[in-house]
Amino acid sequence: MSSKRAALAVSTFVTVGALLLAGCGGPSSTTTSPTTPPDDSKSSVTIAVPQVVANWDPYKADYSFFMQPLQAAYDTLLRLQQDGAPGPGLAESYTWKDNKTLVLTLRKNVQFSDGAALTPEVVKQNLERAKTVTGPRTAEIKAVSSIDVTADTVTLNLSAPDPTIPLALTRNMGMMVSPTALAAPDSLTTTPAGTGPYTLNTAQSLVNDHYLFEYNPKYWNTTERHMGSITFKVIVDTTATLNAMRSGQVDAMRDTNAVDVPVAKSAGFTVIQTIANFYGLNLQDRGGTSMAALGKQEVRQALNNAVDRKALQQIVGDGQPSTQPYPPGQLGHDDSLDNAYSYDIAKAKSLLASAGYPNGITLDVLSLSLQDTYMQALQQQMAPAGITINIKDVPPPQYIADRNTTKTPVYFWFNSLSNSIADAKQNLLPTGAYNAFKVEDPQITQLVNQASSATSRDEQDRLMKQVSQIVVSKAYFLVTNFGTTNYFVNPKKIADMQLAPLTAAASIYGMHAP
Amino acid sequence: MWKVIAKRVLIVIPMLWAIVTLTFLLVQGLPGDPGRTILGQEATQDQVDTLNHQLGFDRPLLEQYVSFLGHLVRGDLGTSILNNIPVTSILGPRVPVTLSLALCATVFLIVLGLTLGTVAAVVGGRVDHVIRLVASLLMSVPSFWLGVVLVAILSVELRWLPATGYVNLEVSPMDWARYLILPVLAIGAAGTAAAIRQTRAAMLDVLQRDYIRNLRANGASTASIVLKHALRNAAIPILATVGFQFIGILGGTVVIETIFTLPGVGQQILQAVGAHDLPVISGIVICTTLIVLLTNLIVDIISVLLNPRLRTP
Numbered sequence: 001m002s003s004k005r006a007a008l009a010v011s012t013f014v015t016v017g018a019l020l021l022a023g024c025g026g027p028s029s030t031t032t033s034p035t036t037p038p039d040d041s042k043s044s045v046t047i048a049v050p051q052v053v054a055n056w057d058p059y060k061a062d063y064s065f066f067m068q069p070l071q072a073a074y075d076t077l078l079r080l081q082q083d084g085a086p087g088p089g090l091a092e093s094y095t096w097k098d099n100k101t102l103v104l105t106l107r108k109n110v111q112f113s114d115g116a117a118l119t120p121e122v123v124k125q126n127l128e129r130a131k132t133v134t135g136p137r138t139a140e141i142k143a144v145s146s147i148d149v150t151a152d153t154v155t156l157n158l159s160a161p162d163p164t165i166p167l168a169l170t171r172n173m174g175m176m177v178s179p180t181a182l183a184a185p186d187s188l189t190t191t192p193a194g195t196g197p198y199t200l201n202t203a204q205s206l207v208n209d210h211y212l213f214e215y216n217p218k219y220w221n222t223t224e225r226h227m228g229s230i231t232f233k234v235i236v237d238t239t240a241t242l243n244a245m246r247s248g249q250v251d252a253m254r255d256t257n258a259v260d261v262p263v264a265k266s267a268g269f270t271v272i273q274t275i276a277n278f279y280g281l282n283l284q285d286r287g288g289t290s291m292a293a294l295g296k297q298e299v300r301q302a303l304n305n306a307v308d309r310k311a312l313q314q315i316v317g318d319g320q321p322s323t324q325p326y327p328p329g330q331l332g333h334d335d336s337l338d339n340a341y342s343y344d345i346a347k348a349k350s351l352l353a354s355a356g357y358p359n360g361i362t363l364d365v366l367s368l369s370l371q372d373t374y375m376q377a378l379q380q381q382m383a384p385a386g387i388t389i390n391i392k393d394v395p396p397p398q399y400i401a402d403r404n405t406t407k408t409p410v411y412f413w414f415n416s417l418s419n420s421i422a423d424a425k426q427n428l429l430p431t432g433a434y435n436a437f438k439v440e441d442p443q444i445t446q447l448v449n450q451a452s453s454a455t456s457r458d459e460q461d462r463l464m465k466q467v468s469q470i471v472v473s474k475a476y477f478l479v480t481n482f483g484t485t486n487y488f489v490n491p492k493k494i495a496d497m498q499l500a501p502l503t504a505a506a507s508i509y510g511m512h513a514p
Numbered sequence: 515m516w517k518v519i520a521k522r523v524l525i526v527i528p529m530l531w532a533i534v535t536l537t538f539l540l541v542q543g544l545p546g547d548p549g550r551t552i553l554g555q556e557a558t559q560d561q562v563d564t565l566n567h568q569l570g571f572d573r574p575l576l577e578q579y580v581s582f583l584g585h586l587v588r589g590d591l592g593t594s595i596l597n598n599i600p601v602t603s604i605l606g607p608r609v610p611v612t613l614s615l616a617l618c619a620t621v622f623l624i625v626l627g628l629t630l631g632t633v634a635a636v637v638g639g640r641v642d643h644v645i646r647l648v649a650s651l652l653m654s655v656p657s658f659w660l661g662v663v664l665v666a667i668l669s670v671e672l673r674w675l676p677a678t679g680y681v682n683l684e685v686s687p688m689d690w691a692r693y694l695i696l697p698v699l700a701i702g703a704a705g706t707a708a709a710i711r712q713t714r715a716a717m718l719d720v721l722q723r724d725y726i727r728n729l730r731a732n733g734a735s736t737a738s739i740v741l742k743h744a745l746r747n748a749a750i751p752i753l754a755t756v757g758f759q760f761i762g763i764l765g766g767t768v769v770i771e772t773i774f775t776l777p778g779v780g781q782q783i784l785q786a787v788g789a790h791d792l793p794v795i796s797g798i799v800i801c802t803t804l805i806v807l808l809t810n811l812i813v814d815i816i817s818v819l820l821n822p823r824l825r826t827p
Contacts, residue, residue: 051785054594054597054598054789055597134564134568138561139561189597189598189599190599206607206777207597207599207604208597208604208781208785209777210777233678233679233775234775235678235775236772236775236781236784237773237775239662240677240678240772240773240774240775243665243666243678244677244678244679244775246677247673247678248673249677249678250678396788397544397547397788400550401547401550
C-alpha cells in the first residue's frame with residue numbers, strides 16, 4: 001500500500017473511532033449522566049416583617065407574624081402541613097394512645113446550632129418549662145401534666161383530653177431550645193439556640209431593624225431545599241413595605257390591605273392567600289347582663305339580618321361572606337350554614353319588634369380607627385332597621401385592654417382563626433378569654449368537651465358542626481365575612497414558599513431560589 | 515460672655531428633670547396594661563399579673579418614680595422591658611441615624627434657604643415672585659405626603675433611589691448619601707421654605723440700611739456687599755430660624771423614619787410607646803432633650819459671637 005493510502009486509512013480509522021467514542025459518551029436509553037443537585041448556598045433574600053420577637057426564647061414569644069424568624073432558628077416537634085394538619089418535624093411521627101396520652105417518636109441525629117444533641121430528655125426539659133415560663137402561648141400545653149421518655153420516644157400525659165396539643169407543637173411550644181441555652185437563659189435575649197435551618201448572625205444584625213440568618217451547615221434535613229441566607233427586615237408601615245418590595249429591596253411580605261392585592265399582581269408578584277380570619281362583632285354580652293337587648297335571641301338574629309355581607313366583602317377584600325364562625329376546610333364548617341341569614345331589613349325590624357324593641361336599639365361598639373371603613377359601612381347598613389351603632393374608637397393598647405372585660409358588651413371583632421375547638425373554648429366556654437361575661441350554653445359546653453375528647457377528626461367535625469348550628473341559630477355572634485391572609489412573593493427570587501391554612505405568614509421551610 | 519454660656523448650661527439640669535418627670539407621668543397615663551401588651555391576648559390574667567409584678571408595675575407610683583429617678587441620676591438608663599437589653603445598646607446605633615437625617619436636612623435647608631432667600635432679596639422682581647411661590651408650596655406640603663410621593667416616583671417607578679433603609683457612613687459614604695436623599699428632601703422641604711422666607715426678609719431689611727448705601731456709593735461690588743456685610747448682619751434671625759427648624763426636623767423624624775424605614779430613634783420610640791417600655795421612652799426623651807438644649811446653646815453662643823451687644827448678661 002502506498003504511503004498516501006496508508007495515511008488515508010489511518011485518518012479514516014481515527015475519525016470513525018473518535019466519532020464512535022463520542023457517541024458512546026452521550027446520553028442513551030440505558031445510561032444517564034448524574035444530575036447536579038442545585039446549589040442553594042449562594043441565594044439570599046430579604047423578607048419584610050412588621051415586628052421581630054423581643055426575646056429569642058420561643059416560650060416567651062408569640063406566633064403569627066413572629067413565626068418566620070422563629071422558624072429560621074427553630075424546628076418544631078411537629079410541622080404544619082399544607083392541609084392544616086400537623087405532620088412530622090423533629091418527631092418522625094405521633095400517635096394518640098388514648099385521648100389523654102400522646103406519643104412522639106423523636107428523630108435521631110439532630111443537633112442544635114451549638115452542637116448539643118436533641119434527645120428525648122431535652123424535649124422533656126423544654127416542654128416542662130411551659131409551667132414556669134410566662135409567655136403568650138404557654139397555656140396551649142397546660143393540659144400536659146407529666147412527660148415520660150424512653151430512648152426514642154416522648155410521651156405526653158394529659159390531665160384532660162386536648163386534641164389541640166399537636167397543633168400547639170407546630171408552633172412556639174414545639175420549638176426546642178438547646179440545653180446549653182436553657183442553662184443560661186439570658187443568652188436567649190440576644191441569640192436563638194435551636195435546631196433550625198438557619199443561624200442568626202448577630203454581628204450583621206441590628207435589633208428591631210434587620211436580622212441576618214445564614215444557612216446552618218449542621219441542619220439535619222439535608223434533602224430540603226433552602227436559601228443561603230435570609231434577611232428579615234423590620235418595616236412597620238405596610239405602604240413602606242410594599243414600596244420596598246416594588247423597588248426591589250424586599251422579596252416577600254405579608255399584607256392585610258385588600259387594596260394592595262391588585263397592585264401586587266400588576267407588579268408581577270405571586271399572591272398566595274388563605275382564609276385566616278373573620279370580621280364581625282363579638283356580641284359578648286349575649287346573656288344580657290349589662291345590655292338587656294343583647295340577651296334576646298331575636299335581637300341578635302335581627303343584627304344578623306341587618307347586614308349586607310356581599311357589600312362588606314368589598315371592604316374586607318378577598319375571602320367570602322359568612323354567617324358561621326368556622327371557615328371551609330376546618331372543623332365545624334357546615335355548608336348549609338353559609339347563608340343562614342339574608343340581608344332583610346323588614347325581617348330585622350320585625351324581629352326587633354317581637355323582642356320588645358319596635359323603635360330599635362342602640363349599640364356602643366368598641367373599635368379601632370383602622371377599622372372605620374368597615375364599621376361605618378355596618379353602621380349605615382343597620383340604620384334602616386332601627387339599629388344605631390355608636391362607634392367607640394380607641395387606641396390599640398386600650399382596645400386590647402378593654403375589649404374582653406365586662407365594660408364592653410359588644411366590640412369589633414377581627415378574629416384570627418385557629419383550630420375550631422380551641423376557638424370555641426376561647427369564645428364560647430365560660431372560662432374563655434373572649435367570653436368576659438362568662439355566658440354559658442350547656443349544650444355547647446358539652447359538645448366542645450366531647451370534641452376535645454374525641455381522637456378522630458371526623459368525630460370532632462361532627463360535634464363541632466353541631467356547635468356551629470347552635471351558634472348560628474341562636475346568633476351568638478355577628479360574623480359577616482371571612483378574610484384572607486395575603487402573602488406577596490417575588491417569583492424571580494423565591495420559589496416554593498407555602499402558606500398553610502390559618503397561618504399569618506408563609507412558611508420559610510423549604511423555600512429556595514428559582 | 516462666659517457668664518451667659520454658664521447660665522445657659524446650668525438651666526439644663528432643672529429643665530431635664532421637668533421633662534423626664536413629665537415623661538414618667540405621661541407613660542403612666544398611657545392606656546393599656548404593660549404586661550398584657552407584652553404577653554398578648556392569649557395569656558391568662560395570672561400570667562399578666564406575674565409579669566407586671568416582675569417588672570414592678572404594681573408598685574405605688576411614688577415608689578416607681580423614685581426608683582426611676584434613682585437609676586437616671588446614676589447614669590443608668592436601664593434595661594428595655596420589651597427586649598431585656600440595655601437601653602444604651604438599643605439607642606447607641608440609632609442616635610447617629612437620626613442625627614444624620616436631622617443634620618443633613620439642616621445643611622440642605624441652610625444651603626438652599628440662604629441661597630434662594632438671598633437671590634430673592636437681591637434680584638427681586640419676577641425671580642423674587644417665583645422663589646416666594648416655591649417657598650409657599652414647600653411650606654404647605656406635609657412632609658409625610660412628600661415622602662410618599664418621592665418614593666412612588668423616584669424609587670418605585672424610576673428605581674433611581676432606594677425606597678427604604680439606611681447604610682452607615684463608615685460602611686459606604688456613597689450608599690449612606692443615596693439612602694438619605696429622599697428622607698432629607700421630604701423632611702427638609704418645609705424648613706427650607708421657612709429659611710428662604712426668613713433669609714429674604716432679613717436681607718431685605720439689611721440691604722435698605724444706610725451703611726449698605728454707603729458701601730455701594732463707595733464702589734463695593736454686589737457680591738462683597740451681600741456676602742461680606744449684609745449676610746453677616748442678617749445672620750442672627752436666620753440662625754434662630756435654622757435652630758428652630760432643626761428642632762422641628764428632629765420631631766418630624768418619627769414619621770419620616772417610619773416611611774423610609776430608617777433605624778433611628780424616631781422609629782424606636784413608636785415601638786417603645788406601644789409596649790409601655792418606659793426605660794426606652796425615657797432614654798429617648800433624655801437624648802432628644804439634650805440635643806435640643808445643646809442646639810439652643812449653640813445658637814445662643816453663635817449669636818453672642820456675631821452680636822457683641824449680646825455679650826453682657
